[in-house]
Amino acid sequence: xxxxxxxxxxxxxxxxxxxxxxxxxxxxxxxxxxxxxxxxxxxxxxxxxxxxxxxxxxxxxxxxxxxxxxxxxxxxxxxxxxxxxxxxxxxxxxxxxxxxxxxxxxxxxxxxxxxxxxxxxxxxxxxxxxxxxxxxxxxxxxxxxxxxxxxxxxxxxxxxxxxxxxxxxxxxxxxxxxxxxxxxxxxxxxxxxxxxxxxxxxxxxxxxxxxxxxxxxxxxxxxxxxxxxxxxxxxxxxxxxxxxxxxxxxxxxxxxxxxxxxxxxxxxxxxxxxxxxxxxxxxxxxxxxxxxxxxxxxxxxxxxxxxxxxxxxxxxxxxxxxxxxxxxxxxxxxxxxxxxxxxxxxxxxxxxxxxxxxxxxxxxxxxxxxxxxxxxxxxxxxxxxxxxxxxxxxxxxxxxxxxxxxxxxxxxxxxxxxxxxxxxxxxxxxxxxxxxxxxxxxxxxxxxxxxxxxxxxxxxxxxxxxxxxxxxxxxxxxxxxxxxxxxxxxxxxxxxxxxxxxxxxxxxxxxxxxxxxxxxxxxxxxxxxxxxxxxxxxxxxxxxxxxxxxxxxxxxxxxxxxxxxxxxxxxxxxxxxxxxxxxxxxxxxxxxxxxxxxxxxxxxxxxxxxxxxxxxxxxxxxxxxxxxxxxxxxxxxxxxxxxxxxxxxxxxxxxxxxxxxxxxxxxxxxxxxxxxxxxxxxxxxxxxxxxxxxxxxxxxxxxxxxxxxxxxxxxxxxxxxxxxxxxxxxxxxxxxxxxxxxxxxxxxxxxxxxxxxxxxxxxxxxxxxxxxxxxxxxxxxxxxxxxxxxxxxxxxxxxxxxxxxxxxxxxxxxxxxxxxxxxxxxxxxxxxxxxxxxxxxxxxxxxxxxxxxxxxxxxxxxxxxxxxxxxxxxxxxxxxxxxxxxxxxxxxxxxxxxxxxxxxxxxxxxxxxxxxxxxxxxxxxxxxxxxxxxxxxxxxxxxxxxxxxxxxxxxxxxxxxxxxxxxxxxxxxxxxxxxxxxxxxxxxxxxxxxxxxxx
Numbered sequence: 001x002x003x004x005x006x007x008x009x010x011x012x013x014x015x016x017x018x019x020x021x022x023x024x025x026x027x028x029x030x031x032x033x034x035x036x037x038x039x040x041x042x043x044x045x046x047x048x049x050x051x052x053x054x055x056x057x058x059x060x061x062x063x064x065x066x067x068x069x070x071x072x073x074x075x076x077x078x079x080x081x082x083x084x085x086x087x088x089x090x091x092x093x094x095x096x097x098x099x100x101x102x103x104x105x106x107x108x109x110x111x112x113x114x115x116x117x118x119x120x121x122x123x124x125x126x127x128x129x130x131x132x133x134x135x136x137x138x139x140x141x142x143x144x145x146x147x148x149x150x151x152x153x154x155x156x157x158x159x160x161x162x163x164x165x166x167x168x169x170x171x172x173x174x175x176x177x178x179x180x181x182x183x184x185x186x187x188x189x190x191x192x193x194x195x196x197x198x199x200x201x202x203x204x205x206x207x208x209x210x211x212x213x214x215x216x217x218x219x220x221x222x223x224x225x226x227x228x229x230x231x232x233x234x235x236x237x238x239x240x241x242x243x244x245x246x247x248x249x250x251x252x253x254x255x256x257x258x259x260x261x262x263x264x265x266x267x268x269x270x271x272x273x274x275x276x277x278x279x280x281x282x283x284x285x286x287x288x289x290x291x292x293x294x295x296x297x298x299x300x301x302x303x304x305x306x307x308x309x310x311x312x313x314x315x316x317x318x319x320x321x322x323x324x325x326x327x328x329x330x331x332x333x334x335x336x337x338x339x340x341x342x343x344x345x346x347x348x349x350x351x352x353x354x355x356x357x358x359x360x361x362x363x364x365x366x367x368x369x370x371x372x373x374x375x376x377x378x379x380x381x382x383x384x385x386x387x388x389x390x391x392x393x394x395x396x397x398x399x400x401x402x403x404x405x406x407x408x409x410x411x412x413x414x415x416x417x418x419x420x421x422x423x424x425x426x427x428x429x430x431x432x433x434x435x436x437x438x439x440x441x442x443x444x445x446x447x448x449x450x451x452x453x454x455x456x457x458x459x460x461x462x463x464x465x466x467x468x469x470x471x472x473x474x475x476x477x478x479x480x481x482x483x484x485x486x487x488x489x490x491x492x493x494x495x496x497x498x499x500x501x502x503x504x505x506x507x508x509x510x511x512x513x514x515x516x517x518x519x520x521x522x523x524x525x526x527x528x529x530x531x532x533x534x535x536x537x538x539x540x541x542x543x544x545x546x547x548x549x550x551x552x553x554x555x556x557x558x559x560x561x562x563x564x565x566x567x568x569x570x571x572x573x574x575x576x577x578x579x580x581x582x583x584x585x586x587x588x589x590x591x592x593x594x595x596x597x598x599x600x601x602x603x604x605x606x607x608x609x610x611x612x613x614x615x616x617x618x619x620x621x622x623x624x625x626x627x628x629x630x631x632x633x634x635x636x637x638x639x640x641x642x643x644x645x646x647x648x649x650x651x652x653x654x655x656x657x658x659x660x661x662x663x664x665x666x667x668x669x670x671x672x673x674x675x676x677x678x679x680x681x682x683x684x685x686x687x688x689x690x691x692x693x694x695x696x697x698x699x700x701x702x703x704x705x706x707x708x709x710x711x712x713x714x715x716x717x718x719x720x721x722x723x724x725x726x727x728x729x730x731x732x733x734x735x736x737x738x739x740x741x742x743x744x745x746x747x748x749x750x751x752x753x754x755x756x757x758x759x760x761x762x763x764x765x766x767x768x769x770x771x772x773x774x775x776x777x778x779x780x781x782x783x784x785x786x787x788x789x790x791x792x793x794x795x796x797x798x799x800x801x802x803x804x805x806x807x808x809x810x811x812x813x814x815x816x817x818x819x820x821x822x823x824x825x826x827x828x829x830x831x832x833x834x835x836x837x838x839x840x841x842x843x844x845x846x847x848x849x850x851x852x853x854x855x856x857x858x859x860x861x862x863x864x865x866x867x868x869x870x871x872x873x874x875x876x877x878x879x880x881x882x883x884x885x886x887x888x889x890x891x892x893x894x895x896x897x898x899x900x901x902x903x904x905x906x907x908x909x910x911x912x913x914x915x916x917x918x919x920x921x922x923x924x925x926x927x928x929x930x931x932x933x934x935x936x937x938x939x940x941x942x943x944x945x946x947x948x949x950x951x952x953x954x955x956x957x958x959x960x961x962x963x964x965x966x967x968x969x970x971x972x973x974x975x976x977x978x979x980x981x982x983x984x985x986x987x988x989x990x991x992x993x994x995x996x997x998x999x
Contacts, residue, residue: 028308032065038304042082047669052079073106103646134164155194214261215296313590316624331610335387342377362405392416420466431463467509477506520547551601561596564675588673632726638665850893853886881922907937936987
């Protein structure tokens with residue numbers, strides 16, 4: 001291979017502009033970056049930006065940072081460089097080895113020798129996707145290729161001095177330098193197929209460096225003097241050629257050759273961008289710090305520096321910061337193509353394309369008016385056909401003829417809010433408070449007035465915008481809109497009241513290439529319908545904020561802006577189809593202004609558009625702006641804490657077992673990203689309607705049923721709600737026990753009733769057997785006891801199920817899920833109480849009864865259900881005397897519960913304030929069990945009064961059944977006494993004395 005060094009014998013003068021800045025954003029730890037010292041940056045094929053720092057790896061989606069460290073699987077937190085392979089996996093140069101990240105797992109590949117460390121800050125992938133990296137062990141530098149998990153040395157690339165410069169993937173060719181020692185000729189080698197096939201001796205004290213790649217992937221090298229790094233020559237590197245394109249000697253810069261893609265160069269410690277196909281150099285807005293790596297994408301440049309990562313847009317936008325041009329309200333260009341910036345309560349500034357200057361000589365105009373301030377500038381300056389400037393001011397209109405300033409006022413000294421020239425009539429229109437002046441554009445500047453005395457009836461009294469249409473009519477915008485026929489002195493009004501103008505408040509007016517009048521209003525963007533003689537809302541209220549400005553972008557496009565975005569609308573599509581197709585610009589793609597200024601649009605003689613705003617003064621070049629819409633890309637990145645891999649195989653994500661509440665993290669990527677990303681979602685077969693739009697990127701789904709589900713998520717661009725949103729989906733599997741299913745309560749109730757039916761069936765059979773085994777009289781008594789208990793048990797279950805039903809109907813699913821376990825225990829306890837009394841014996845025994853401990857447990861469960869239903873209506877306490885051992889006491893089941901229910905339902909719940917329930921168990925000296933149920937409710941008399949006045953769905957039978965049951969049990973040698981006290985302070989005390997003689 002023949003090495004050729006192409007040297008050009010001529011150069012071009014370098015041009016660059018000071019003052020204006022490229023739009024940029026600086027991201028630091030304050031924004032969520034892992035660390036300020038950024039060593040590497042990469043934008044992957046999905047649109048994520050990856051930043052390698054000295055303290056970990058950061059992933060950026062345009063809004064949020066996610067950081068990774070050794071805790072997540074890195075070998076070290078220090079990261080030197082990053083690349084992406086054809087599968088979308090991210091490869092990380094981690095100093096002591098390489099790491100592959102698939103979106104879920106970091107797979108490390110440490111170097112085979114612990115003495116080896118990555119040398120230099122870059123590495124490449126060969127044609128097969130195998131990483132290639134230079135390492136050194138302190139004595140020798142070599143290039144290793146990672147293939148199938150093993151490192152293989154690349155033959156012919158070992159050096160003891162110098163290092164790896166670049167790699168040509170197309171030709172599998174390695175570029176390296178040797179002999180960097182003082183006074184020794186350095187050599188530039190090309191290695192292919194293991195052989196050094198060519199070299200170039202470049203002379204003593206010359207060192208080579210890798211500057212990165214052009215946007216088209218061509219490597220860039222530079223050669224510099226080891227004694228003076230400011231002496232540099234930059235080359236594009238092709239397989240057999242080094243082509244110089246830029247040179248700096250520390251004092252001047254020379255472009256030797258134009259390039260088809262932008263390139264980065266350095267001069268006097270600052271970084272410059274060589275614009276593609278030009279000799280123009282633009283200084284990058286980077287601090288005086290080390291730039292380690294950069295990455296070109298479709299919209300501009302990403303730079304990894306010692307002071308964070310910088311996003312620089314190269315898409316036609318420029319701006320002046322507020323520090324340079326403070327609070328600019330309007331822009332105008334004079335006959336010398338010098339720009340004038342009128343700044344509210346700040347001096348006039350001019351810009352000649354090289355530097356900003358403060359304009360002087362106009363202040364004396366305001367000395368005679370003690371109430372006037374010279375720098376109270378307003379909207380829409382103009383340059384008339386004679387080349388004179390007219391500037392709106394609080395004190396009047398300031399006219400500049402190129403040498404002198406003149407203040408044009410009227411007898412009322414009315415404020416000039418905006419200006420308009422009519423060159424055909426040789427008039428200057430001055431809009432202000434309660435009037436429009438028509439000024440002859442020649443001395444002595446006589447005028448006529450359109451005000452409230454001759455028909456101007458806008459109640460707001462302010463003219464904020466003016467426009468002349470193709471028929472010669474004037475349009476005046478304020479609170480409403482007025483069309484004025486100057487020749488006939490006739491006004492036509494367009495208001496919300498007369499149905500001709502569907503808004504209140506006009507901020508800006510524009511006439512497009514087809515002579516249509518457009519209005520920026522408080523309700524959105526409107527256009528004039530000539531046939532109907534009324535204005536129509538173009539976006540059908542799909543904008544969420546007011547439109548502040550409107551103007552021509554070019555003959556086929558309209559520019560307008562709301563509180564957050566600039567929009568460029570395709571007029572050809574609109575006039576042909578009626579559809580609104582727009583591209584939005586904001587801080588995500590180069591427009592750095594916040595709240596575009598009211599009436600703050602101006603087009604200069606070069607076709608550049610100036611936009612005022614609440615923060616910066618922006619300039620955009622329509623010829624450089626790409627209006628092709630960039631579709632958004634939407635990703636679901638996490639299911640709970642589980643990361644979702646870049647390549648999903650299998651395609652169904654399985655959630656952890658027993659988990660049916662999960663949060664999904666979603667992220668939006670793309671150059672047309674809205675000012676605030678918004679999301680909507682649904683789940684096929686579960687949530688079939690799209691959810692309302694939300695800004696939070698976390699989607700939480702609760703109480704999911706088991707099975708496979710499909711989550712669908714969508715997002716939209718800009719603030720236009722009628723745009724076709726981007727959409728993505730994720731299939732996931734939920735594995736939960738059947739009793740945690742949202743529909744389980746239906747089955748639980750069915751099962752409960754089935755169990756009750758089965759219990760009744762077996763109870764009926766046992767009663768028939770008991771009738772044949774016992775004496776007739778005891779059989780009759782026992783039958784009476786069993787009949788009463790059979791009535792009590794369904795009564796009790798009815799109340800419990802009623803409580804559960806109300807709890808579920810209030811949509812308290814979480815509490816209902818937890819309470820289902822308690823329901824199962826209640827049903828089981830009911831069965832046990834029924835089964836234990838199923839086989840009567842001739843001699844009464846404990847098998848006919850229920851343990852007191854079980855009875856207390858059942859009562860506790862019941863009270864908890866009632867407390868859950870009637871939250872904050874009552875409290876309760878259960879006291880068991882120390883001398884009482886509940887496990888050795890047995891009592892007939894379901895004896896206490898009806899009185900507890902009465903205390904709650906008919907005593908405590910009738911109170912206006914929360915009450916209390918006391919349940920006490922103790923043993924008397926005569927070995928009698930004393931059970932006390934006490935409440936501080938309204939008492940029995942008041943309860944009966946309220947019950948009589950209410951319409952009840954059923955009649956309470958619990959207390960009556962228990963009293964009848966006590967009477968029957970006492971005939972079977974029980975000694976049970978029931979005492980009820982009406983307490984004088986309010987409430988009821990129920991005492992049950994039980995002596996079973998069995999404990």
